[in-house]
Amino acid sequence: MLPLSYSLKNLWARPLRSAMTALVIALVVVATSLFLGLISSLKRTLVGTGHPQNLVVMRKGSDNDGASALPQEAYQAIRFLDGIARNAADQPLVSPELVVQPFFRTLDGGRENVLVRGVEPIALEVHDQVQIVEGRMFRPSAAETIVGRAVAGRYRGTTLGSELEFGRGRWKVVGIFTAAGSSFESEVWVDVRELANDAKRPLPYSGIRLRAATEGDLVALQERIENDPRFALQAQRETDYYAKQSESANSLYVLVVAIALFSGIGAGFGAANTMYAAVQSRIAEIGTLRAIGFSRASILFSFQLEALLLAIAGFAVGSLIAVLFAASLGSWLKGIAFGAATFTTNVVTLEVRASDLLVALLLALGIGLSSGFGPAFRAARMRPMEALRRG
Amino acid sequence: MISWFGLVLANLGRNRLRTALTFGAVALAVMLVVFLLTMPAGLDALLNSIASNTRISVHNKAGIVYSMPYSYARKVRQVEGVAAAVGMTWFGGAYEEEGRVTFPNFAVEAEYVGAVYPDYGIPKEQLEDFRRYRDGAIVGRQTMRKYNWKIGDRITLKSNLWPVALDLRIVGEIPQERAPMLWLQRAYLDEALLAARGRGLEIVGIVWARVEDPERVDQVMQAIDDLFRNSEAETASETEKSFFGNFFGSLKGFVTVILVVTALVALCIVVIAANTASMAVRERHGEIAVLKAIGFSRRRIFAALLAESTLLCTSAGLTGVALAYGFAQALRSFAGWSPALGPLGSFLVTPGVALRGVLLALAVGFISGLLPAWGAARKPVAQSLHEVF
Numbered sequence: 001m002l003p004l005s006y007s008l009k010n011l012w013a014r015p016l017r018s019a020m021t022a023l024v025i026a027l028v029v030v031a032t033s034l035f036l037g038l039i040s041s042l043k044r045t046l047v048g049t050g051h052p053q054n055l056v057v058m059r060k061g062s063d064n065d066g067a068s069a070l071p072q073e074a075y076q077a078i079r080f081l082d083g084i085a086r087n088a089a090d091q092p093l094v095s096p097e098l099v100v101q102p103f104f105r106t107l108d109g110g111r112e113n114v115l116v117r118g119v120e121p122i123a124l125e126v127h128d129q130v131q132i133v134e135g136r137m138f139r140p141s142a143a144e145t146i147v148g149r150a151v152a153g154r155y156r157g158t159t160l161g162s163e164l165e166f167g168r169g170r171w172k173v174v175g176i177f178t179a180a181g182s183s184f185e186s187e188v189w190v191d192v193r194e195l196a197n198d199a200k201r202p203l204p205y206s207g208i209r210l211r212a213a214t215e216g217d218l219v220a221l222q223e224r225i226e227n228d229p230r231f232a233l234q235a236q237r238e239t240d241y242y243a244k245q246s247e248s249a250n251s252l253y254v255l256v257v258a259i260a261l262f263s264g265i266g267a268g269f270g271a272a273n274t275m276y277a278a279v280q281s282r283i284a285e286i287g288t289l290r291a292i293g294f295s296r297a298s299i300l301f302s303f304q305l306e307a308l309l310l311a312i313a314g315f316a317v318g319s320l321i322a323v324l325f326a327a328s329l330g331s332w333l334k335g336i337a338f339g340a341a342t343f344t345t346n347v348v349t350l351e352v353r354a355s356d357l358l359v360a361l362l363l364a365l366g367i368g369l370s371s372g373f374g375p376a377f378r379a380a381r382m383r384p385m386e387a388l389r390r391g
Numbered sequence: 392m393i394s395w396f397g398l399v400l401a402n403l404g405r406n407r408l409r410t411a412l413t414f415g416a417v418a419l420a421v422m423l424v425v426f427l428l429t430m431p432a433g434l435d436a437l438l439n440s441i442a443s444n445t446r447i448s449v450h451n452k453a454g455i456v457y458s459m460p461y462s463y464a465r466k467v468r469q470v471e472g473v474a475a476a477v478g479m480t481w482f483g484g485a486y487e488e489e490g491r492v493t494f495p496n497f498a499v500e501a502e503y504v505g506a507v508y509p510d511y512g513i514p515k516e517q518l519e520d521f522r523r524y525r526d527g528a529i530v531g532r533q534t535m536r537k538y539n540w541k542i543g544d545r546i547t548l549k550s551n552l553w554p555v556a557l558d559l560r561i562v563g564e565i566p567q568e569r570a571p572m573l574w575l576q577r578a579y580l581d582e583a584l585l586a587a588r589g590r591g592l593e594i595v596g597i598v599w600a601r602v603e604d605p606e607r608v609d610q611v612m613q614a615i616d617d618l619f620r621n622s623e624a625e626t627a628s629e630t631e632k633s634f635f636g637n638f639f640g641s642l643k644g645f646v647t648v649i650l651v652v653t654a655l656v657a658l659c660i661v662v663i664a665a666n667t668a669s670m671a672v673r674e675r676h677g678e679i680a681v682l683k684a685i686g687f688s689r690r691r692i693f694a695a696l697l698a699e700s701t702l703l704c705t706s707a708g709l710t711g712v713a714l715a716y717g718f719a720q721a722l723r724s725f726a727g728w729s730p731a732l733g734p735l736g737s738f739l740v741t742p743g744v745a746l747r748g749v750l751l752a753l754a755v756g757f758i759s760g761l762l763p764a765w766g767a768a769r770k771p772v773a774q775s776l777h778e779v780f
Contacts, residue, residue: 017666017669017670020662020665020666021666023662024659024662024663024666027655027656027658027659027662028656028659030655031652031655031656031659034648034651034652034655035648035652038645038648061549061550061551062551062552063485063491063492063551066456067483067551067552100454100456100457101454101456102453102454102456102457103453103454103455106640110637110640110641110643111637111640112640112641113454113455113456113641166453166454167453167454167457168453199453199457200623251736254722258423258426258718259423259427259652259656262419262420262422262423263419263420263423263656263659265415265416265419266415266416266417266419266420266423266659266660266663267416267659267663268416269412269413269415269416269419269663270412270413270416270659270662270663270666270667272412273409273412273413273416273663273666273667273670274666274670276408276409276412277409277670277674280674325651329647329648329651333644333647335644336644336645336647336648337641337642337643337644337645338641338645345641350648
């Protein structure tokens, strides 16, 4: 068996050509993992939103709470159902909410639809992902607001203590909250009654979020709410609701596959070129190796290994660039906004994670294996005497 | 004697495998670049072709999800300088799939819509039919294609916003490739709502107005906003171009990432092509020296080598553009209007995008061939021959 150092030295023998081939693979790794990272960041944001024991109650037929509306009576009826978790003060964990999507001005003068959620203080207990990290909770009826981390600083007047203009009114930012990276961080929260007044909504709520006491209670509550003949309602597990929202991102995977596949095959062709040239220029050497007793298998293995090493080198460089690049691109763009069909903007932090890099690694190894096989096979097939003569 | 062009071709045929691999690599990469470029290009084209500077949007200052009283449509029509105006209200109708809106659909005033969009080229008879049939609908070509609809088809849209489902009959098509929207009659929705909840539509989402004189657009917008100042719903007017520019402004970050990825792939092609060109020249040192020795001028040799890489890359580029066209076509027919991509998902290989792909390949071939060709042509004959023999 030929030692590993033989393959390594061969790569070093033509440093420029090896470097160029590794660079091509590195570029493919960067392109693929960057794009994949973007989409998985988007998915992570949406899928990681909500609590598995929370229910989203909306009007039947609505696919998002922006399109739903409920009367006050529905809230009163649901609030006292059995099986709802209660807090220390024995209040049921039921959060009536109103969602509107007014214009917010970005710092560079553009505008985006931002999801503003009208809530009552109990919302902080129902959505326990939400943590106020700066300032405090708003006081009801005081034109105060708290903003998510992804919103803070992205739009005009969204820093702590400043005046924020949206809808018909002006609001004072008194707190900034995080929500474990979930899409709540792209929201702005205000008092639900103030928001209903500002938006002139005839019905005060767009939906209700509630926490079931146990998993069994959740199923029972869901059935009970959906079968209530007084109101046409639908109840959905909160995590399912956000998972469904994330489905629209699935079509983006077509793009990732296109990028990975086409650039990968292209890079594979380029690498195969290099490897064929390497075999071509070493015919005499291969003949000698065969003559002194190295088997066909060990020649095959050695050239295949050479191609794989190239791919791994390309991956190492590429993944490093991808991670650094994603971080700087992310901070330069201040998060990447995705407008959804629901007229809201989700601000996503671009991050290339290990799972994205794993896909890129598999792609690089695939390129190395497939591009190395042809040349390695050609090298192994050579007859020693002929090779010596030709070389 | 072998012709100059024959020499170029013979050189390409010398190492067929390498030529084929390089050709394949460049073709695939150009295809990918062209495909990715269709996304930002689709956005630009939408802003430039469909959106106009003389059509203005009048909407609630607070946001497009905030509505205005319906009377605003009438009041806008009376403003001096407004040639035509139509009130448009989001219907939120889902076709087949429960609760999922797969194309934008609006309730419009059938009698005014044609005059506001003369540039769309909707046939007169179809607009008349739209007016005549209360359940009529006019549908953008993109959506017609997606669902294989034809004029005369009947469809049902169930609204996720209003408590009604409407049976519609398609009476016309908006003959614009990128138009996904569906228009239905406001009067029809109004009637259905009255029956369902005892109150009609009452509100309007956006009033679109066309101004005859481009010089007066700013003045008209100012007059409209002044008209509604200090009312229950203050308005913000802007040109259609600015409206869509703002509406899709949130895609900017995503477009940046796409452009970065495109640039990376383009860089890939340069490196692959340069590698091939340098390999091709290095292998042929002896041969080039012999050509020089028998009287080929440096310039001819330089030109032949450069032509070789340029020809290879350009022909691969053309193939790549053709592949991209086919791929985009296939993707469009089964993906249709993707809500996640919005106008980026039109995947239309426009002549401009195709040209950019071919020019990229041409430039890559030229640049990658330049250095090796120059090096080979410059090398003194004696030195090359000495190295070889």
